[in-house]
Amino acid sequence: MSEITQPVTSTPPVRRLAENSPIVLFGLLVILCIAISIGSPQFYSVENIIAILRQCSLVLIIGAGMTMLLIAAEVDLSVGASLAFAGVVAMDVTNQTSNVWLGVGAGILFGGFVGLVNGLIVTRLKVNSLIATIATMMILQGSVFLYSRQAIQNHNQLPAFTALSTGYLGPVPVPVVIAAIVFAGTFVVLRHTVFGRYIYAVGANRQAARLSGLKPERLTLLVFVITGLLTGLSGLILASLMNAGQPTAGRGFELTVIAAVILGGTSLSGGRGTLLGTLLGVVTLQVINNGIIILGWDQELQMVVPGVVIVLAAYLDLVRRRAGAR
Amino acid sequence: MPQSASVSTFRDTNSARDLLVSLFRRNETVLLLCLVVLIAYFSFASGSFFTVRNITNVLGQASLAMIAGIGVGVLIIAGEIDVSIGSLAGAVAIPLVVIMNHGGSLELGIAGALALALLVGAINGYLAAYLGINSLIVTLGSMFVIRGGIYLYTGQKAIPDKQGLESFYQIGNGRLFGTVPYPALVALALLIGFMYLMRHRPFGRKIYAVGGNPEVARLAGFNVKRIKFLCFIISALLAGIAGILLSSRLGSAVHVAGLGFEFQVVAAVVLGGVSLAGGVGSLFGVALGVLILSFLSNGLGMLNLATEWQLVTTGAIIIAAVGFDEMKRRRQ
Numbered sequence: 001m002s003e004i005t006q007p008v009t010s011t012p013p014v015r016r017l018a019e020n021s022p023i024v025l026f027g028l029l030v031i032l033c034i035a036i037s038i039g040s041p042q043f044y045s046v047e048n049i050i051a052i053l054r055q056c057s058l059v060l061i062i063g064a065g066m067t068m069l070l071i072a073a074e075v076d077l078s079v080g081a082s083l084a085f086a087g088v089v090a091m092d093v094t095n096q097t098s099n100v101w102l103g104v105g106a107g108i109l110f111g112g113f114v115g116l117v118n119g120l121i122v123t124r125l126k127v128n129s130l131i132a133t134i135a136t137m138m139i140l141q142g143s144v145f146l147y148s149r150q151a152i153q154n155h156n157q158l159p160a161f162t163a164l165s166t167g168y169l170g171p172v173p174v175p176v177v178i179a180a181i182v183f184a185g186t187f188v189v190l191r192h193t194v195f196g197r198y199i200y201a202v203g204a205n206r207q208a209a210r211l212s213g214l215k216p217e218r219l220t221l222l223v224f225v226i227t228g229l230l231t232g233l234s235g236l237i238l239a240s241l242m243n244a245g246q247p248t249a250g251r252g253f254e255l256t257v258i259a260a261v262i263l264g265g266t267s268l269s270g271g272r273g274t275l276l277g278t279l280l281g282v283v284t285l286q287v288i289n290n291g292i293i294i295l296g297w298d299q300e301l302q303m304v305v306p307g308v309v310i311v312l313a314a315y316l317d318l319v320r321r322r323a324g325a326r
Numbered sequence: 327m328p329q330s331a332s333v334s335t336f337r338d339t340n341s342a343r344d345l346l347v348s349l350f351r352r353n354e355t356v357l358l359l360c361l362v363v364l365i366a367y368f369s370f371a372s373g374s375f376f377t378v379r380n381i382t383n384v385l386g387q388a389s390l391a392m393i394a395g396i397g398v399g400v401l402i403i404a405g406e407i408d409v410s411i412g413s414l415a416g417a418v419a420i421p422l423v424v425i426m427n428h429g430g431s432l433e434l435g436i437a438g439a440l441a442l443a444l445l446v447g448a449i450n451g452y453l454a455a456y457l458g459i460n461s462l463i464v465t466l467g468s469m470f471v472i473r474g475g476i477y478l479y480t481g482q483k484a485i486p487d488k489q490g491l492e493s494f495y496q497i498g499n500g501r502l503f504g505t506v507p508y509p510a511l512v513a514l515a516l517l518i519g520f521m522y523l524m525r526h527r528p529f530g531r532k533i534y535a536v537g538g539n540p541e542v543a544r545l546a547g548f549n550v551k552r553i554k555f556l557c558f559i560i561s562a563l564l565a566g567i568a569g570i571l572l573s574s575r576l577g578s579a580v581h582v583a584g585l586g587f588e589f590q591v592v593a594a595v596v597l598g599g600v601s602l603a604g605g606v607g608s609l610f611g612v613a614l615g616v617l618i619l620s621f622l623s624n625g626l627g628m629l630n631l632a633t634e635w636q637l638v639t640t641g642a643i644i645i646a647a648v649g650f651d652e653m654k655r656r657r658q
Binding site: 077121125126127128130131132134135136137138139141142143145146255258259262268269298300301302303304305306307308310311314315318 | 453457458459460462463464466467468469470471473474475477478482589592593596602632634635636637638640641642644645648649652653656
């Protein structure tokens with residue numbers, strides 16, 4: 001009721017704008033870009049923009065799944081460990097079979113399998129997803145070393161494998177194309193399909209969703225599998241980027257992804273969030289990272305600044321929601 | 327009339343408490359049983375497991391996670407969480423070692439370390455309890471900021487302890503009568519103190535009330551924000567103490583110290599029967615959770631299994647234990 005009448009009556013346009021979280025984030029992004037380019041004109045060079053986009057794509061691919069998970073009021077901390085393992089598996093299968101596509105399939109399926117296991121633990125055993133995925137993170141970190149102690153190199157030097165990350169489709173790098181497809185797909189699913197609306201419903205109020213005939217367990221399981229598949233895909237691209245399956249890759253990557261999603265305005269308590277926000281969150285964090293490098297600041301600030309930004313974003317979100325509730 | 331009402335509510339809370347206590351007891355009995363079985367198994371499987379030397383070693387190693395676990399346990403019971411403890415445990419070593427390197431005493435260094443912990447706890451607590459930001463986000467943020475701060479200050483290198491005070495070495499590595507490690511004594515003292523606080527002091531009962539249902543606690547006249555704020559301080563100070571002992575064991579301020587410590591501690595706390603939803607759990611359970619994980623990893627090491635197996639089994643046991651616990655809870 002109040003939501004409908006408020007804009008019509010007397011809310012000043014500036015505040016209405018400030019209450020729209022993607023627009024605030026977009027404004028922040030624009031200011032950041034201007035500030036960085038004043039400090040260093042090479043920010044706008046084609047190479048730099050492509051580098052930023054390539055870095056964004058890895059985070060965005062998993063971030064799309066993580067957004068759905070957080071909207072469904074779950075979380076997955078095992079994505080960093082799964083990312084590394086999927087890359088190792090993809091590289092190994094590619095080496096064994098000399099077939100890049102089999103490697104690609106194995107990497108993605110491995111990620112999906114991890115997602116399935118996570119989902120089953122959360123929905124069947126009813127283990128809180130934070131704990132469940134901390135545990136699977138430990139299991140993956142341990143077992144990836146049991147699988148291979150060293151990085152698995154691209155023995156056959158198949159060019160198709162490296163093309164996954166360094167290739168171009170026209171002027172656009174392949175990972176960016178993949179990320180764009182993933183983004184568009186998940187965007188449509190979340191916004192325009194019944195399944196997407198159900199995810200919001202389950203995350204906002206699980207009990208109400210169940211009473212209206214939804215099957216929250218099945219939906220949650222599916223979202224875990226989707227996140228897993230996307231993690232596998234991202235792990236594959238990372239392995240291609242390094243031209244090797246590196247067991248230690250992806251440490252702490254889960255936190256980067258979650259930070260970007262939260263920065264994009266998705267709520268940890270479920271039921272609220274958009275993929276557009278996640279996209280902006282991912283780009284903002286990567287622009288900050290990039291800016292720190294090309295302005296010649298200490299690289300360690302790459303941890304400090306995002307930490308501050310996440311908390312700040314969460315606080316602004318809170319203030320906005322309280323203003324809205326009033 | 328008012329008298330009888332108060333008597334009946336007194337009885338109600340009493341019987342409810344009895345019920346809760348007996349429930350906890352059952353949960354802890356299971357954990358204790360697991361621990362005994364675990365120790366018995368490893369004693370049979372490996373000759374060098376059940377020796378005074380090895381058992382005291384494990385207790386020494388477990389004490390760091392136990393000290394931090396007490397703080398995190400209190401905080402999770404209050405319905406909040408702190409994942410910045412690993413970074414903080416690494417960070418407190420910097421003021422400690424730097425103060426000593428500049429000729430300060432060990433006491434002064436410890437004071438500096440605890441002051442840093444207090445500051446971090448106050449910031450976390452202010453943002454989460456008073457401003458109301460989700461504590462997972464707040465402490466995730468401070469985890470980044472603190473670790474980044476460590477890297478900035480140290481340039482990603484360890485700061486060695488140049489003064490080499492004997493007392494600094496002793497607090498982490500010394501043993502009472504040559505057997506019981508000092509960190510284990512610190513952990514035991516803190517455990518007893520905080521168990522007493524949680525079970526027998528009004529403040530402890532308030533923490534359970536706040537975590538169980540903040541709205542009811544508020545209506546009952548408790549200052550929910552202040553109680554939560556204090557729990558963040560407790561968690562940070564205990565992580566600080568763990569960090570001081572860790573740096574004594576490492577003999578320096580190591581920039582990667584405490585990486586992943588938060589996951590280990592949260593896992594042990596939840597294994598000990600503390601619910602992430604808040605209001606449920608006991609510190610005795612937390613202690614058992616920490617001991618189970620510590621003896622497990624030590625025992626697997628004794629069996630000459632690769633260290634990676636320890637991670638895998640630990641993860642699997644956490645899932646099994648928490649899943650079993652949930653199943654039991656749903657049956658009742």
